Amino acid sequence: MRYESPASTKEAVALLAKEKGDAYVLAGGTDLLVRMKTGFIEPDLVVDIKRIPDMTRIKKTAGGFKIGAAVSGAQLGASKDLCKAWPGVVEATNLIGSDQVQGRATMAGNLCNASPAADSVPAMIAAGAKATIVGKGKRRTIPVEKVVTGPGQTSLKRGEVIESINLPKRNKRTGDAYLRFTPRTEMDIAVVGVGISLTLERGVVKKARVALGAVAPTAIVVPAAARALVGTKLDNAALDKLAAACSKACNPIDDKRGTADYRIRVAGVLARRAAKIAYKRAGGAA
């Protein structure tokens, strides 16, 4: 196995493009190294992007935030601006593993690992995050929900790497939240995850985005759930509709972490709870 730690995105892309064998990008490594340890993968080349200055920074831009692909959860949590703007996204990312894992794990890595249960993904989708992907001589920006195509599968082409995750500028009346269910309080994988972002106008939901994790092969956007909230003040009827829409959108499996029935049921429960938090954060009366 070759290990490279380029100093620029361009160099990283060139290395990945040239490699004939199995090449992997090393961001936080909290999934990659586990897969290497268990013999699941045997890379020929590992490209460590943590020495690329652009990839390790959170930049405030005119459009919002540009979060380098190698930015760790701990860095996100330490960014006051980001915590204020997108608390749901930061909380979701900070739920991944322990403080130790937070020292390494990245949103981009969480995304590219393409686990249906990735915590940061529904939150990013709800927040309208986009991923900037760089390939040889090409840079493209796509919505986060277009990155993962199936369990362990992404739309990234050979030689491409995510450079940054971009979050929009927060509207004053926007609030987001992410909740997940796990049997333990920490160190666990989501059985169900719900990310919600709401924008209000005089207490009425104007815009909503709802995304679910761990209930389908990929994180899913649930437009019906969003529609259930738009035009309401988050009354009980709206929350009931939200819960029903979320449960209906689920296409889960039975596995070691939970049953399909359980996931369907709890998706609705968590959606209600997350919506209330997002509503409050958007300035709605609790």
Next chain:
Amino acid sequence: MQISLNGVLRSGADGAASVEIEAATIRELLTKLVERYPGMGEHMEQGIAVAINGVVYRDDWTVAIPPDAEVFLMPRIAGG
């Protein structure tokens, strides 16, 4: 004296719940028991403990058995 057998050990004594044996020590008791019931040998191999008036003895066969004592034979156990 009457020697009671734990359920596990009864198969070695033709299913009897208790047997009459006169013995002054654990050693004498176990020797006589196997003489009379060769089937007990297998249980002895696996380990046996003797409770005399509620005190459990595992290894020390020199222990004296007082007259009128409650004597109970049970399998040996281990733990975590």
Next chain:
Amino acid sequence: MSGAVMVSTKINGDVVEFACPTDEVLLDSLRDRAGLTGVKEGCGTGDCGACSITLDEQLVCSCLVLGVEADGRELGTVEGLSDGDQLHPLQKRFIEMAALQCGICTPGFLVAAKALLDKNANPSETEIRYALAGNLCRCTGYDKIVRAVQAAAKDLRKSKKR
């Protein structure tokens, strides 16, 4: 050992150089090449925290870092906690308050607890419990560990006031 590369790093303040295969995790490099067996392997997958170290002052699981990544970085392990012959207040309190039984998780707990107290001098019980959630202990039920961290935090606050 095929495909080994030289790594130059600073561990507990000392420059250490070793050659390691590119696919070797830092946990193994620390134990087998730097001789720091205080760093323990409980799972190798980042789920138990026994291999906790600091990497450029950031708390990490050394089983989730490649040895080669340590090149040019500064590492901190349990072996570097004491100041000369003076135990760190966390170490003292762990012994005094029986916060360890078998002791295999202790190095990881100490490193993680120090990382917490470096950031937060006066953590609540809940903050301590969540900050240490990445460190598994199977002997103590965590009771005496949390109490020892509380006591050490108090000691450290007092010594800083002086």
Next chain:
Amino acid sequence: MAHDNRYTGQKFQVVGNRFERPDGVDKVTGRARYGADANAPGQLVGLVLRSPHAHAEIKKIDTSKAEKLAGVKAVITSADLPDHTGGNRGMMDILENCMARGRALYDGHAVAAVAAVDAQTARKALKLIKVSYKKRPHVTDVDEAMKDTAPVIHDWVFTGGVDPKPSKPSNIANRTQMGHGDVDAGFADADVIVEHSYKTEQTHQGYIEPHACLASVNPDGSGELWVTTQGPFSYRTVCANLLGMDIAKLKVTSSEIGGGFGGKTHVWTEPLALALSRKANRPVKLVMTRDEVFRATGPTASTSIDVKLGASKFGVITAATLELRYQGGAFPGPWGMLGCMTGFACYNIENQRSVGYDVIVNRPKVAAYRAPSAPMAAYAVESAMDILAQRLGMDAVDLRLLNVAKEGTKAPYGPIYGPIGIEASLRAVKDHPHRKGKLKKNQGRGIACGFWFNIGGQTCVDLNIGTDGTVNLAVGTVDVGGARSSMGMIAAEELGISYHDVKVSVADTASLGHNDTTEGSRGTFSSGMATIFAARDAIDVLKTRAAKMLDVPVEDIVWEQGQARATGKGHGNLPSLTLKEIAAKSGSTGGPIAGHNEVVADGAGMGFACHIADVEVDPETGHSKILRYTVVQDAGKAIHPDYVEGQFQGAAAQGIGWALNEEYIYGADGTLQNPGFLDYRIPVCSDLPFIDTTILEIPNPNHPYGIRGVGETSIVPPLGAIGNAIADATGVRMHHAPMSPVRVLDALDAAAAQAQVSAG
């Protein structure tokens, strides 16, 4: 017992205090050496190849490519482990479990092993070993395995304990029955009868240190084994037997042990490491991965249990029965029997019967896990007691007190109890402030009792007094939770010196006589007893030497508070001699001063506990949170209260994990789905509250200090206590542990549906 019962009203100087442990500094500085922390010159790395199938015939193992790989020094299969067991079926089971012999019996069963110059090469070599399997039908569930339609795993297993002897092989290895009285008459007398079935899933000890050893065997037939173990002497005997070595020529040194809880009482990969070393003629270090620990060491049994209680309207239990079905993995075990012995142990029940079945399935060979078999039986019995209390409109503690076992009560396994602590535990719980704390909506409180044996067994210690008066104490029981402190305190107490003048070590097998394994809560009980006698032996020597120094007859010397004093006529002006003074002159009064003791530490007491749990259940997710937890347990005498509390808290935490989330999950293909700490969910720090403890001291009359073992009992009550608390919070009874969110939500849904049907 031959010794005097001085325990009553004993005044202790040292015992009962909270001293710092001698291994503390090593453990907080990273200097302590565990199983994986030793190295030897020329050492190789050992790795094991394991079956990916639940049950498969091994048609062929081709190791030729692996052997040819540069850097590979030895490859072994079962062919390298010839049968030295001499027809001993138990030893054969151990050998076959260490490495498959023609058949892989469970997912993770070892089939081959390699030793190579480094880990990279060893990993490569494993991939070059080609095994051709022929899959066979498998069964992993205990109830399924008992059915006539189940695949029969061994053709040599015929159900024991049934008459007439069966003619066909079966997965039921044994049927055990215990009890006394007339159960049918008892139930006929009952006003109320409670009858339910329960299931518990398989759990693992979950010690944080994986099994690890460093083995070195020489061509001259001698060898050394450095290993993390609870029983170096037993490891020595078993390994020597399996490898055809002389016991005395194998030296086993126990490393610091990173947790065991029963899982390190048996050998797993150690014989393989020795066999690899013998073949390669090089030392071999073999460290298990966490995945291997889960798949191929000795978890506890999963069970299926029926319980039936009958009581008078006043609450007196008139009859009780248990049917217990325990799977022991791929080999027979004693687990059903232990369930029978412990299930009703807390109560005085005139008419009782327990029937246990030991069942073979395609899972790893079950080992002891802290009070093995007792927590599952207690889950059923303590749940049933709670239901009975409700049906009778009685307080849960009062019902238990009314039926509590006391001195003189006949135990389920036959004998009568001596003085025991369950009544005192229940009374302490009844008056505990925890019971008076207010509960909110969705919160509930439960109590449960628990019992586990203590065992004694063979023990041997050496005590050597140096010329400066400091003392070396060598014990042979492994220190799993602070026992070195306790032993040092006991020696200091007897000798009348400072705790800080005693240094305690765990000896290797070449330096001390045989000691039974540290299991069955025996360490402090038995080594404590031997330490007392060894110290008294040394005092006899000290008195002889003092007599020489003072020139008086030894009969005139008494030993008081660490000093020899001459009593009797004409000795009034003689100075007292301290231990230090006598030790300083030992060279000229007869040589080194030592005490020794070897003993069969019989008369172990019984351990009883009662716990209180407060739980909050989220009715929408089924998640249970432990709000408050209290342990009351009888320690006989707490030598070092910190470590006694530590045992209570640790055992309770393991029980809580079992009650809520820990379980082995097998797929339809019979493979383990969650062999890691991510999905085998032991409690993390943020899952638990502080665990309150009350130590009771009801002395064991058969120990000079009144000691009872304390290590295991408190893992027994949590399943019942938490089940009862969940029932109190939700009105719904859980019959399946762990009571995970999915199971609780399902039960809440089922109850709601039932209520609707009834209402409709």
